[in-house]
Amino acid sequence: MRELPQLTEEGLLPAGIHQTTLPEVKARFGGTLKREEIWGNFDKMLADAKEAGLPVKKVIIAGSATTAKPLPGDFDVIVVIDKPRPSITDPAQRKFLDETHMRRTYKGDVFVLSEDDPAFKNKLDFFSKTKEDLTPRGVVEVQIDK
Secondary structure, three states: OOOOOOOOOOOOOOOEEEEEOHHHHHHHHOOOHHHHHHHHHHHHHHHHHHHOOOOEEEEEEEOHHHOOOOOOOOOEEEEEEOOOOOOOOOHHHHHHHOHHHHHHHHOOEEEEEOOOOHHHHHHHHHHOEOOOOOOEOEEEEEEOOO
């Protein structure tokens, strides 16, 4: 794993997928009460995903939480799993398919996808640009231990 690159003049990660560790992400993008709240919500989401039995392989993190924005709004994450989709028959996993529930519970935009899912590339492309003017920006990839 490499150290995250310096942010651009616009306060964004340079375009690309930057592999690192979760402690590195939190050290780099923490430090304020709002950011600590965001990362606390992220940690809760990840713990709940594992507890629900989702085969989490890695996470791809983007959004204002990974910028220089003084008051980021939330985190955006793709939770990459080893199998096609969470089980819709398992209530613990089914909630991870409900984007409204995820936003309300964890205060972030959470998408659970496998890399084989056609929606994966679309979300990754979406996360790789700013919403405001579609400026290319980087995302962070973190491998998750089983």
